[in-house]
Amino acid sequence: MDAASFLPLPPVTFHILLALADEDRHGYAIIQDVAARTGGELKLSAGTLYRSIQRMLEQGLVIETRDRPAPEEDDERRRYYRITKFGIEVARAEARRLTQLVKFARQSGFAAGKA
Amino acid sequence: MRVYRLLLRLFPASFRAEYGEEMQAVFAARRLRETAVALWAGTLIDILANALRVHTDLLWQDLHWTFRVLRQSPGFTLTAITVISLGIGANTAAFTLLNHVFLRPLPFAHPEQLVTVYQTDIPNHNPRTGATPPNFVDWRAMNHSFSSMGAYIGILTPMNLSGQGDPVRLDAATVSFDVFKTLGVQPMAGRSFTAEDDLPGGASAILSNHTAEGLFGSAAGAVGRTVRLDGQPFNIIGVMPPGFAFPWRDTHLWLSLKSWDNRGNRMLSVIGRLRPEVSLTQARADLEVIARQLERAFPKDNAGVGIGMLELREDTSPQARILVIAVSAGAFCLMLIACTNLANLLFARAMVRKQEIAVRIAIGAARERVLRQLLTESMVLGIVGGALGLVLAMLATPSLTILVPGSLPIGGIPEVDWRVFAFAAALTLATSIAFGAGPALRSSRNVDLNALRSRSASGSRTDRLRAALVLAEVACTVTLLIGAGLLLKAMWRVQAVDPGFRAEGVLTLRTALPIATPPDRRDQFYSRILTEARRLPGVTSAAYISFLPMTATYGNFVVTVPGVTMAEETRAHTRFITSDYFKTLGIPLLRGRDVSERDNSTAPKVAVVSQFLAQRLWPGQDPVGREMTLGSNWTVVGVVGDVAVRGLESSSLPQAYFPSGQVPPSLAFYAPKDLAIHASGDPASLASALRQIIRRANPEQAVSDVQLLEDILASQTASRRAQLRVLVTFAGVAFLLAAVGIHGLLSFAVTSRTREVGVRIALGAARGDILGMFLRQGLVLGSAGIAVALPLAYLAARSMTSLLFGVQPNDPLIYASAALLALLMTVAGSLRPSLRAASVDPALTIRAE
Numbered sequence: 001m002d003a004a005s006f007l008p009l010p011p012v013t014f015h016i017l018l019a020l021a022d023e024d025r026h027g028y029a030i031i032q033d034v035a036a037r038t039g040g041e042l043k044l045s046a047g048t049l050y051r052s053i054q055r056m057l058e059q060g061l062v063i064e065t066r067d068r069p070a071p072e073e074d075d076e077r078r079r080y081y082r083i084t085k086f087g088i089e090v091a092r093a094e095a096r097r098l099t100q101l102v103k104f105a106r107q108s109g110f111a112a113g114k115a
Numbered sequence: 116m117r118v119y120r121l122l123l124r125l126f127p128a129s130f131r132a133e134y135g136e137e138m139q140a141v142f143a144a145r146r147l148r149e150t151a152v153a154l155w156a157g158t159l160i161d162i163l164a165n166a167l168r169v170h171t172d173l174l175w176q177d178l179h180w181t182f183r184v185l186r187q188s189p190g191f192t193l194t195a196i197t198v199i200s201l202g203i204g205a206n207t208a209a210f211t212l213l214n215h216v217f218l219r220p221l222p223f224a225h226p227e228q229l230v231t232v233y234q235t236d237i238p239n240h241n242p243r244t245g246a247t248p249p250n251f252v253d254w255r256a257m258n259h260s261f262s263s264m265g266a267y268i269g270i271l272t273p274m275n276l277s278g279q280g281d282p283v284r285l286d287a288a289t290v291s292f293d294v295f296k297t298l299g300v301q302p303m304a305g306r307s308f309t310a311e312d313d314l315p316g317g318a319s320a321i322l323s324n325h326t327a328e329g330l331f332g333s334a335a336g337a338v339g340r341t342v343r344l345d346g347q348p349f350n351i352i353g354v355m356p357p358g359f360a361f362p363w364r365d366t367h368l369w370l371s372l373k374s375w376d377n378r379g380n381r382m383l384s385v386i387g388r389l390r391p392e393v394s395l396t397q398a399r400a401d402l403e404v405i406a407r408q409l410e411r412a413f414p415k416d417n418a419g420v421g422i423g424m425l426e427l428r429e430d431t432s433p434q435a436r437i438l439v440i441a442v443s444a445g446a447f448c449l450m451l452i453a454c455t456n457l458a459n460l461l462f463a464r465a466m467v468r469k470q471e472i473a474v475r476i477a478i479g480a481a482r483e484r485v486l487r488q489l490l491t492e493s494m495v496l497g498i499v500g501g502a503l504g505l506v507l508a509m510l511a512t513p514s515l516t517i518l519v520p521g522s523l524p525i526g527g528i529p530e531v532d533w534r535v536f537a538f539a540a541a542l543t544l545a546t547s548i549a550f551g552a553g554p555a556l557r558s559s560r561n562v563d564l565n566a567l568r569s570r571s572a573s574g575s576r577t578d579r580l581r582a583a584l585v586l587a588e589v590a591c592t593v594t595l596l597i598g599a600g601l602l603l604k605a606m607w608r609v610q611a612v613d614p615g616f617r618a619e620g621v622l623t624l625r626t627a628l629p630i631a632t633p634p635d636r637r638d639q640f641y642s643r644i645l646t647e648a649r650r651l652p653g654v655t656s657a658a659y660i661s662f663l664p665m666t667a668t669y670g671n672f673v674v675t676v677p678g679v680t681m682a683e684e685t686r687a688h689t690r691f692i693t694s695d696y697f698k699t700l701g702i703p704l705l706r707g708r709d710v711s712e713r714d715n716s717t718a719p720k721v722a723v724v725s726q727f728l729a730q731r732l733w734p735g736q737d738p739v740g741r742e743m744t745l746g747s748n749w750t751v752v753g754v755v756g757d758v759a760v761r762g763l764e765s766s767s768l769p770q771a772y773f774p775s776g777q778v779p780p781s782l783a784f785y786a787p788k789d790l791a792i793h794a795s796g797d798p799a800s801l802a803s804a805l806r807q808i809i810r811r812a813n814p815e816q817a818v819s820d821v822q823l824l825e826d827i828l829a830s831q832t833a834s835r836r837a838q839l840r841v842l843v844t845f846a847g848v849a850f851l852l853a854a855v856g857i858h859g860l861l862s863f864a865v866t867s868r869t870r871e872v873g874v875r876i877a878l879g880a881a882r883g884d885i886l887g888m889f890l891r892q893g894l895v896l897g898s899a900g901i902a903v904a905l906p907l908a909y910l911a912a913r914s915m916t917s918l919l920f921g922v923q924p925n926d927p928l929i930y931a932s933a934a935l936l937a938l939l940m941t942v943a944g945s946l947r948p949s950l951r952a953a954s955v956d957p958a959l960t961i962r963a964e
Binding site: 026027028031045046047048049050051053054055078079 | 126130133134137138140141142144157158160161162164165166168169172
């Protein structure tokens, strides 16, 4: 599967990939991470989150991981997700696309900064 | 949390199983931080929106999968869709018709209260006659059962409408003022008739919507206008709503009934509306009392006269009824066959896919997902087939309209009935789900590891079920074949009836002169038209008659012989003719002479009688020169052959012909109207020349009913032919489907028994034995189906005896032919799979294990 065929990535998908960039997280942790990153602007609902995750699992962007945190921190109901190599590839491609867009926006004077 | 869990049920089970618990955990965490209102509002929107999306996602996936799977087996897909569309299409069309004719309430308010009332004359073997006007007036005044009663003349009067472009022929119904009130229908524009309209003088007309739009562009535009009908001015006082058709489907306008005095003329048809609280039985008792009172008051005209009553809905000929019912029964048969076939098809497919499904479940696909996919597949087949079926029904319905009895007050083409369609669609969908997804899933419930391992996987129970389905198909097919066969034979018999005249080469048309035309003007008109018509190239003879045979059943009057009392009343089918009528229609003149121009109003009154009438009036004697009484006395001058005047399927009445120059004023309605021309070339090419001749003679004279006599004769069997076409099509389709069914069953049996066959051959069984084994299996099924069908077919045939025109419901030839056909079909269907079985290579099959 070609990473380019997933672009442009739906914002929610991109945010989930960002949330999983540095560590495996369970669903609620993803929600919290996304909220913190966006300063509370994007609050994922449970339905949106898991629908996206379901699709991302099918697309191979993330996998469910069997590595679990220490038992005292763990809740057995939780599932942990990890970004795949392919997921990283897709996220990078999306980032490149966005950078490119911002560059164009600057050239046209729509965005501040150097062109 | 309970509420949340409940809300989660909106998601597909597979999604819920996967993420339900986590979503609950997220929800629990949120509950600690957010206010109740924000939490629930957000949650509700979240779940509703996302559940819907998850479902659509799945649906798209499943559809995608379905189309891929269906494309992989185009044979199966095409067959399934064809079977479904045929079943649904045929049923929707046939039951739409049935519903239109029999089940749907008549298009009047409280139709169950509507009845027809008529006189009976049991002493003269006449169970139903029209009512005399004074009797009707008395019934209307004396009864306690009807909220309203109306009378009308059951024969439409043809009238020439002039002054609106080309003259047109319109058919007028003559009704008493209370007919519309009784039916509960009011004009859509203008007013209805009132009691004053039934009095002498004044001339009001009410137009049908169709007529009003044709003449004046709109209903409203017609009211208040004056039209000239047969040269007389009539005021248009109202226009009936579209679709209103009474008493006949092709009534153009209504005039009020003006003649109320004749206690001897049984000319009226009567309808009544029962009071809501009065039952049919009570009304009959009430009418019985009235009949006895009228008998005492007017013994001369009412001796033995009773009053009969029927629900208006029932007032159709039993034959028309059975015609429609037979078609519907055929359609239902086809539906059953289609469903069994579909079931079999899907069943076989499900068995084959058991393995695939077992694999998928074994590698972890959720059962719910598999079920959804199978359901999606069944639905797609059902929906595509259903859509095609609907198109089929829409195309077929108009051509079935010919089966609607003309006597019912229902207009137009039946529209495809959505309830019927929904029923047929639901039935096929249920079949496709029950037999498509059902067996596949049942087998997947206890993940069948055997299915993973081996390919010979048919239990004897499913085999028996499939065999029973095929047997039912064969039985339905044979029943249809026999039904269609019997009706075909009946139609041949009807067509073989000698009509008594020669239809070939005769062109006919109608020029209905106004009834009030003075006799001399009328005679001048006939003579001018005939003289000029005879001069046309190729014309060998031309003549006028009141009504051509088979076009009108009325005009049957009592004839007697002066001085002779007859045991039984004799009625003669009475027609007025010009000379050459017998020659034009090839009716043999057996004795004496034809009428001639010299038989005019001043000459002695003469008549020509048919052989049948001669035998009835003067058995064993020469009728020429004798006198008979019909109104007045007439001298018989000739005897001609009998004609099936009332149609090929009705017993003929004896006929009496009188010269057109001697029409008595009281029978002006029967003055000649129909022109018949015999030509040596193509008679149809004469039509325009004839129209010109008529226009020159009288520019206001309308010409109508231009048709070949052959077409009139053919129309006798038109509804039979339509019915037969439908049934034969059904039988043909059923035949094919059953053959496909047998083929499918045996193919499957051969596939699943390949190993057994291989072993048998390895052990020394001859190929012929193997072939025989499978052929025998097919033949046993076929014969069993035939055996089941024969008594069924007999029952069906007996119930339509009245359609069979003398063909016995157990006609051995038809039964034998149908059985033979079914056997041939069985062999044809079994041959290929049996040959395949016989060619199994034992080495290959055994190695495959």
